Amino acid sequence: VNDINSIVQEAHQAIQQTEDLASLDHLRVKYLGKKGALTNLLKNLSTLDPSERPQYGQQVNQAKQQLQQSIQQQQSILEEAHLQSQLSQETLDVTLPGRGQSLGNLHPITQIRTQVESFFSQLGFSIADGPEVEDDYHNFEALNIPANHPARDMQDTFYLENGLLLRTHTSPVQIRVMQQQEPPLRILAPGRVYRCDDIDPTHSPMFNQVEGLLVDEDINFAHLKGILEAFVRFFFAEEIQVRFRPSFFPFTEPSAELDVLINGRWMEILGCGMVHPNVLENVNIDSEKYTGFAFGMGFDRLAMARFGIDDLRLFFESDLRFLGQF
Numbered sequence: 001v002n003d004i005n006s007i008v009q010e011a012h013q014a015i016q017q018t019e020d021l022a023s024l025d026h027l028r029v030k031y032l033g034k035k036g037a038l039t040n041l042l043k044n045l046s047t048l049d050p051s052e053r054p055q056y057g058q059q060v061n062q063a064k065q066q067l068q069q070s071i072q073q074q075q076s077i078l079e080e081a082h083l084q085s086q087l088s089q090e091t092l093d094v095t096l097p098g099r100g101q102s103l104g105n106l107h108p109i110t111q112i113r114t115q116v117e118s119f120f121s122q123l124g125f126s127i128a129d130g131p132e133v134e135d136d137y138h139n140f141e142a143l144n145i146p147a148n149h150p151a152r153d154m155q156d157t158f159y160l161e162n163g164l165l166l167r168t169h170t171s172p173v174q175i176r177v178m179q180q181q182e183p184p185l186r187i188l189a190p191g192r193v194y195r196c197d198d199i200d201p202t203h204s205p206m207f208n209q210v211e212g213l214l215v216d217e218d219i220n221f222a223h224l225k226g227i228l229e230a231f232v233r234f235f236f237a238e239e240i241q242v243r244f245r246p247s248f249f250p251f252t253e254p255s256a257e258l259d260v261l262i263n264g265r266w267m268e269i270l271g272c273g274m275v276h277p278n279v280l281e282n283v284n285i286d287s288e289k290y291t292g293f294a295f296g297m298g299f300d301r302l303a304m305a306r307f308g309i310d311d312l313r314l315f316f317e318s319d320l321r322f323l324g325q326f
């Protein structure tokens, strides 16, 4: 009995002094394990007088239970202490602003195209598209630009080996629509076009253009002026200064250029004119009955003006640090 008491006392003390779960487990094995100190005491049972055995056995088992309880107590103390120290170390600043999720944005050129499309859609224009690889007829011939016309030299064209070419404007789209549909027509043709112009910060061999065409009875230059001026006021600002300047295109007569006053400088925004009767006749539209106006603009230029960018090539380099700013 003395043995039992001294073992229990010694174990109690040791248990209460443990500072981590591993050494606590170590003590459990030492006292309660298969070869533990208390377990060993039971092996003495056979040396005792049979009358003493039940009481002795009971005492050892009681001692075992006491130690088990004491170990459990210490275990929850250690676990709680461990949790507290973790909580105090892993501080969480709930006042920090969140990292957030960036939303992404449309390419600036796409934003401009969408705005142009939305203005003309409201006026009943439908958006049309067509092939970027074109033939001579749709890109030049039908547009009143004959084989030896200087305009073909003016527009340095990418010719393919099979006699086809990369379209130099989106006008062939309008030609294709006029070949298939009867007036009245209101078409907007945005898309990529190609010229092997001298390449510099404001010229890229590929750029984006939008052309518009309206054909109906009794359409005159006043319709052209009214609609294009309204567009410019929609796109830039209601009070912006606008001027029309005489110009020349083989596919329109008369032809004009529209400028807007931006930061004290006149900036050329688009070319336009009344569709040349030859163009209408080329697509079997009666030029005595129908007239129309057309216009074309590079909307990379519009984007440069709008966003204050001086190098067109930035739009095509796909550098997200640049594109993410718009």
Ligand code: 2NM
Binding pocket: 143, 170, 171, 172, 174, 175, 211, 212, 213, 249, 251, 252, 270, 271, 272, 273, 275, 279, 294, 295, 296, 297
């Ligand atoms: C421009 C300027 C003036 C134009 C003409 C046509 C078509 F197909 F109807 F003949 N489409 N676009 C046109 C007219 C384009 O770009 C500066």
